[in-house]
Amino acid sequence: MPKKPETPEPEVKAPAVAVEKVVAEEEAKLEVEKDVIEAVPAEEEAAKPAPGSFDIAAWTPKTSIGAKVKTGEIKDIDIILDAGTPILEAPIVDILLPNLESDLLMIGQSKGKFGGGARRIFRQTQKKSPEGNKPSFGVMAVAGNRNGYVGLGYGKGKDTVPSREKAVRQSKLNVFKIKRGCGSWQCNCRTPHSVPFTVEGKCGSAIIRLMPAPKGKGLVVEPNCAKILALAGFKDVWSKTFGQTRNTVNLATACVDALKKLSTTKIPHTAAEVLGLCDGKLK
Ligand SMILES: [Zn+2]
Helix, strand or coil, rough: CCCCCCCCCCCCCCCCHHHHHHHHHHHHHHHHHHHHHHHHHHHCCCHHCCCCCCCCCCCCCCCCHHHHHHHCCCCCCCHHHHCCCCCCCCCHHEEEEEEEEEECCCCCEEECCCCCCCCCCEEEEEEEEECEEEEEEEEEEECCCCCCCEEEEEEECCHHHHHHHHHHEEEECCCCCCCCCCCCCCCCCCCCEEECEEEEEEECCCCEEEEEECCCHHHHHHHHHHHHHHHCCCEEEEEEECCCCCCHHHHHHHHHHHHHHHHHHCCCCCCCCCCCCEECCCC
């Protein structure tokens, strides 16, 4: 990268001129930022692929699990997830979960004077270096089939599009199985539309508690967590949060932590029928 000539500090001798110069510079900077922000939605529209549009023939697997999936030896993702083998290729998930959908979480904030601070999908940060400011973009994506499988991924890069692709790819690799049921005493319907019992997840100071809700209540959760729960396949959940919930990255991670606790908690087999417990997809 060529070194940019450093802009000299405005002289103190002529204050009026200097102030004007600074204002003009700031306005130019704002213009650039505005362009970046406005350019985002158009890219978003174009880059959303239709579900199930993956071309199997063009894919060359690099791992043994990938080869087995391509030849059709493995037809169920439960075989991979139950064995605990890490998934290292995103196409494996594309093939085994054909109805997979992706969504992006609003983890960033737009800058600027007028109406600044609106939520954005890109978390923009800057590093100061001798050559100038080096921006980098962080994106958080969630993938799920709305039927028992969900994953969260974080991607970071020098530009918006590669970091978003990275996040979507990561979210597919992190797919895991959830447990559903109905633990609501108001409902008692024994169908898997909510969480089977209260769970709590934590990341940093952000804590989220997911509680069973009766049918028809909807997702009473913070909007970003609602995206995760909807893609996992929950329909009715009550929630309560504690700590710094402004930090969306931590809150989303805490939500996924809570969902993972659904599977690690031991449940007596006598309670499974009462709760209408369902592990993974509906049969
Ligand atoms: Zn119910």
